[in-house]
Amino acid sequence: MKLKKVWHESVSFIKLIKADHPNIIWIVVIGGLAGAAGPFVQLFFYARVLNKVLKGQYKECILDVLILLITALILNLIKKACDQSVIVLRETCADTIYLKTANRAFTMEYEEFERTETMDAIRRVQGGENSSGGIGDQIQSIYVLVEKGFSILFSLAFVISLFTRVDADSRNFFCSQWSSLLIIAVFAIVFLLCLKLSAISYQKFYEVEKKNEHLNSIGEYMLAIMHNYQHGKDIRIYSMQGLLKHYFISVMKPVNSVFLKWSVTDGKYTGAIVFLTQLTSGLVYVVLGGKAVYGIISIGEVFMYAGAILEFTGAVRSEIVEYNSFYYRMEYLNNYNEFINKPNTRYTGTLPVEKRLDGEYEFTFENVSFQYPGTDNQILDHLNLKFEIGKKYAIVGKNGAGKTTLIKLLCRLYDPSEGRILLNGIDIRYYDYDEYTKVFSIVFQDFKLLALPLADNLTLGDKADDKRLWEVLKQAGMKNRVEKMPGKLETNLYKNNGEGIEISGGEAQKLAIARALYKDGPFVILDEPTAALDPIAEAEIYENFNTMVEGKTAIYISHRMSSCKFCNDIIVIDGGKIAERGSHDKLLRENGIYASLYTTQARYYA
Numbered sequence: 001m002k003l004k005k006v007w008h009e010s011v012s013f014i015k016l017i018k019a020d021h022p023n024i025i026w027i028v029v030i031g032g033l034a035g036a037a038g039p040f041v042q043l044f045f046y047a048r049v050l051n052k053v054l055k056g057q058y059k060e061c062i063l064d065v066l067i068l069l070i071t072a073l074i075l076n077l078i079k080k081a082c083d084q085s086v087i088v089l090r091e092t093c094a095d096t097i098y099l100k101t102a103n104r105a106f107t108m109e110y111e112e113f114e115r116t117e118t119m120d121a122i123r124r125v126q127g128g129e130n131s132s133g134g135i136g137d138q139i140q141s142i143y144v145l146v147e148k149g150f151s152i153l154f155s156l157a158f159v160i161s162l163f164t165r166v167d168a169d170s171r172n173f174f175c176s177q178w179s180s181l182l183i184i185a186v187f188a189i190v191f192l193l194c195l196k197l198s199a200i201s202y203q204k205f206y207e208v209e210k211k212n213e214h215l216n217s218i219g220e221y222m223l224a225i226m227h228n229y230q231h232g233k234d235i236r237i238y239s240m241q242g243l244l245k246h247y248f249i250s251v252m253k254p255v256n257s258v259f260l261k262w263s264v265t266d267g268k269y270t271g272a273i274v275f276l277t278q279l280t281s282g283l284v285y286v287v288l289g290g291k292a293v294y295g296i297i298s299i300g301e302v303f304m305y306a307g308a309i310l311e312f313t314g315a316v317r318s319e320i321v322e323y324n325s326f327y328y329r330m331e332y333l334n335n336y337n338e339f340i341n342k343p344n345t346r347y348t349g350t351l352p353v354e355k356r357l358d359g360e361y362e363f364t365f366e367n368v369s370f371q372y373p374g375t376d377n378q379i380l381d382h383l384n385l386k387f388e389i390g391k392k393y394a395i396v397g398k399n400g401a402g403k404t405t406l407i408k409l410l411c412r413l414y415d416p417s418e419g420r421i422l423l424n425g426i427d428i429r430y431y432d433y434d435e436y437t438k439v440f441s442i443v444f445q446d447f448k449l450l451a452l453p454l455a456d457n458l459t460l461g462d463k464a465d466d467k468r469l470w471e472v473l474k475q476a477g478m479k480n481r482v483e484k485m486p487g488k489l490e491t492n493l494y495k496n497n498g499e500g501i502e503i504s505g506g507e508a509q510k511l512a513i514a515r516a517l518y519k520d521g522p523f524v525i526l527d528e529p530t531a532a533l534d535p536i537a538e539a540e541i542y543e544n545f546n547t548m549v550e551g552k553t554a555i556y557i558s559h560r561m562s563s564c565k566f567c568n569d570i571i572v573i574d575g576g577k578i579a580e581r582g583s584h585d586k587l588l589r590e591n592g593i594y595a596s597l598y599t600t601q602a603r604y605y606a
């Protein structure tokens with residue numbers, strides 16, 4: 001059962017790597033064969049040379065020694081080349097796993113991605129790759145299993161003749177078949193014992209790994225914070241070093257003590273395995289010595305048989321260890337397969353989004369209610385709302401009112417708990433998700449720029465059009481700054497990757513706006529776009545706002561009430577519902593939430 005599982009997993013693992021590395025089977029087989037053949041070629045020729053020396057045939061030895069040296073050299077070269085290829089394969093296998101995991105994470109629903117269970121699953125896959133004996137090590141195990149498999153076959157071919165070297169009439173133990181049968185019986189018992197001991201040891205190891213999984217991830221999180229310069233200011237000013245160190249040490253202490261405990265246990269099991277195999281080797285020497293004394297085999301053959309049996313013992317021991325290690329490590333692969341094969345439950349729409357040059361994309365919220373999965377807080381409550389083509393909207397409300405949540409629903413990061421959202425009359429769930437996202441140019445409140453060249457931050461993989469890049473940088477008020485940067489559009493941002501430059505929070509926000517403009521989606525959403533901008537930059541953005549989003553539908557979320565004046569329609573969200581709606585002047589006249597927010601803020605500028 002266990003053997004069948006290992007076989008199936010090995011085949012599926014090889015298939016996984018073979019897609020990117022078609023030579024893998026050849027490397028494993030040829031390297032395994034060369035590695036296994038080396039010691040036996042030596043045994044064969046050394047035995048021949050020894051026998052010839054004992055007979056005084058010194059000259060005949062020279063050819064044997066020459067053949068031995070050349071063969072050993074060739075086999076060694078082949079083996080080393082294959083060993084290196086396997087090391088490279090092991091590394092690229094890790095890259096394959098990372099990329100495929102990332103790809104799955106990119107394409108899964110955001111709602112699913114954000115769940116604690118998914119984060120844990122990703123950590124388990126990564127842990128499986130990072131930890132000693134990760135998924136990539138399976139290739140190393142397969143390599144050893146193949147090599148040691150060949151070694152066992154070769155050693156059996158060598159020692160099989162030993163069992164024919166008996167004197168059937170002799171009552172002497174060493175001359176009879178009993179001595180050979182004793183070796184077989186002891187081998188069988190030791191083999192089974194070692195298999196069991198090694199299985200227990202590996203089982204315990206992976207239990208420890210599992211137990212430490214969560215603590216390890218906390219430790220890694222703490223390390224990442226300690227090593228990230230972007231946390232440096234907070235760490236210094238708030239003297240967070242002690243807290244971070246405390247957390248790190250308090251999680252790593254139990255991790256290390258569990259490992260230490262396991263190491264002692266493992267030492268006992270490994271010691272027992274070594275003791276048993278040494279005992280078997282001792283027995284082999286005694287039997288072979290006896291056979292030689294009674295003239296059943298020559299001295300050269302003693303050397304050859306002893307060598308072959310020792311190779312056999314070593315190969316069987318390695319085979320047992322790798323087999324068990326492969327078996328228990330399979331769980332990492334299972335974690336990976338489980339994660340990779342998780343079906344998408346929501347992003348199944350196939351309808352193409354109509355490509356409209358007129359940008360006429362109209363959204364309707366029909367009776368939309370929403371609460372975040374696993375919570376009972378009703379964020380939006382039976383909301384009815386239409387975003388008409390070409391209009392500029394402002395969404396206003398207190399902190400936590402649900403403004404960003406509304407945008408997340410619009411972009412289908414979540415599905416409404418009740419009701420539906422329509423794009424040009426069709427439920428957005430029916431659209432192909434990739435096409436659907438192309439409709440939007442969004443600057444999220446918590447946007448992220450990458451530590452990559454500035455141009456890449458704006459084009460994000462699309463073909464770079466320098467003229468347009470400068471145009472959007474000008475619109476976002478960043479042209480002059482970028483012109484002064486050392487590499488202009490090619491300047492690296494941030495210091496994470498070496499020689500990047502630091503930009504201010506406001507400059508980052510301007511770049512995020514430029515990125516949205518470069519995408520040129522017909523539906524523009526700016527969530528707190530000017531929060532980090534100075535008053536002049538903010539005024540420029542407002543002045544440019546209509547030009548920037550000309551012909552497009554735009555939603556503007558802001559706590560700066562003055563920015564709402566630029567919009568045709570202001571929507572005030574409160575208690576999950578639309579509390580007020582209309583133009584700036586109308587809402588001021590109504591003297592409700594909007595008027596109160598506006599006048600409170602205006603007071604500070606009076």
Ligand SMILES: Nc1ncnc2c1ncn2[C@@H]1O[C@H](COP(=O)(O)OP(=O)(O)OP(=O)(O)O)[C@@H](O)[C@H]1O
Nearest residue numbers: 114372375379397398399400401402403404405406
């Ligand atoms: N992923 C999430 N899971 C659970 N609750 C969430 C999640 N994201 C936001 N919330 C909760 O939903 C509520 C609305 O959040 P939202 O970000 O939409 O508010 P907002 O109106 O944009 O607030 P702000 O003005 O502070 O940006 C908040 O109480 C928040 O705690």
